[in-house]
Amino acid sequence: MLKKVSYAAGIAVLLVCIFAFPSSVSTAEPNRREQMQLTSLLKKSDLAPGSRYAIVNQIANNMLSANEYQSAVLFLTDWVQKHPDDAYNSYWLLMTGYAYLSIGAEPFAEYYFDRILRHYPDLLVKGRSVHFLCLKNLIRISKTSSTRIAYFNEMINRFPSDVSVTELYYRRALEYEKDSEWEAALRSFVQFLEQSDAPTIQIAGEPNAYSDARRLVDFNNSSKDWTFENLDDLVAAVKSAITRYDWRALDKYCSKINFFYMSWTQDENDPNSQKEFSLRVYMRGQRITFSDTLERGTTPNEAYLRTRGWSPYSPVWYLYFRKVDFPIDPDINGNWEWAGIYMGERLL
Template identity: 45%
Template structure:
């Protein structure tokens, strides 16, 4: 979206630019149309600016003071005009990235996010980086562009730039996770898995909107790296295999049917994100001497993507288990995507 706006806004900007006021000893009356308290200050500053001949910090200081005075007077349109005309008239000014950053924030202050995004993008693509109060101008721009941008391909580009250029200045774990999320949206699953894998060492990273980011990424990575030889072509095939194992009382056959990664066993009340729900156990411990029975039909709440089979007779305090079957949602592997797996167990009667 931002890339489209760039072309449109650049055209509009070129048509609206005022003539440069910076070579005359007289200040442009347009910029002096402010409260009396600031008019003389601005007139003096423009006089100083016209007298500056060199390119350096002294001239930049005057430009910045003019900008600050216009900001103080809340003349946002004049301020944006002043800064953009200055940059256009002085393309070799080493402080242009900072001046355009000010321009972008002025537009943000007026809730004009598309215009602000245009300038953030322009700075990154066309101007060398600067350090302002200890922070990179490009880093500030990238953070804002990521905040505004919804297009996943463009977000990938911004996160790649962020990670490669500023690894010491960001939450690297969060950046890898959000890069992986963007790859998911573009359908680049191999790259998404790589990014999730790089995220896993940063398990302490806190990612807004993803309370269990680590669990989510680990499940995907583990599933991706597993043989996935426990899946079934259809729900009926899975159900038949499980029913046969129960009829025979074969814990070994049951084990062959269940998922080998991310298999859970928990009560209905337990949080699915609870790490204690992921278990590794032997069915033989709960079948010894018992005939495990199962319902003739799947539970009524079953649907096209998940199903529940009631079983009972297990040798533990809660003898009723619901076996949970689900259709595999894993576009990264078209051969597995859409097949069925026995993903877990719910203990107790279903509410």
């Protein structure tokens, strides 16, 4: 799972502990004399590559540990510009991106992280891929779905063993939906469901990831012939079937995907609430009545019909109707379906 990092508080610790050589310099205010000495050393033309890396890294980390982020940015970008052949330029620009994150300048950080991916080879420092860290940050801070999708794809293709591909398939599908790429979203949901850990994975902010994806894919693969173009026609058909005690018609009008039968306190996504049953047994020998008018839901996309007489143990049932949200098929999107049954008096 992707983790968030507190950059303003932890930038110096992150860079020193993960990437830098051990430092004897305190993370307090850098010693100005030491900085001058390091700068003087850096000007020597006979420096070995390893020594030059250590000096540049120490100068930058001294600035970062003193919260001199703008100075660090100027130093690092100037170094990269003047030394285009430095093998560690991708790392210096990564530090630049983190410095911008530390001052809340995410658009500038995004520019540098993306620049590294597009124009600089990957680099392993202390066993960590610079490109991988760039992608993690870009996925977190990018503001547009199209760019986030591109970063998800690159992460999946290049670093499948370092991330939860299952989660990334799901999150990518959500981004496709935001971008109205319905077919691509459906394919990504299918890929998510194909993963062995999809039924059990816990995705932050998406507690019903598996059931939501399963419902969408199953709905796409179904006949959808139980939906009605408008709510009035659906309710009229259900009322007529109840009046005639026509259980076969009622069974036909029930949604064939995740139809639920539950109390008001249960969760629709609870497997125990999802029933495949015939209304035949509930209509036999009963006197069933219904209200003349519908009760509206909390949104314009749902409605309830109060009925009574189905069972001596729970005589009151509310039939729940909702508008179909399925933009991938304009002929079905916006139709209405009978999605489930709530037992007992309505809880407001």
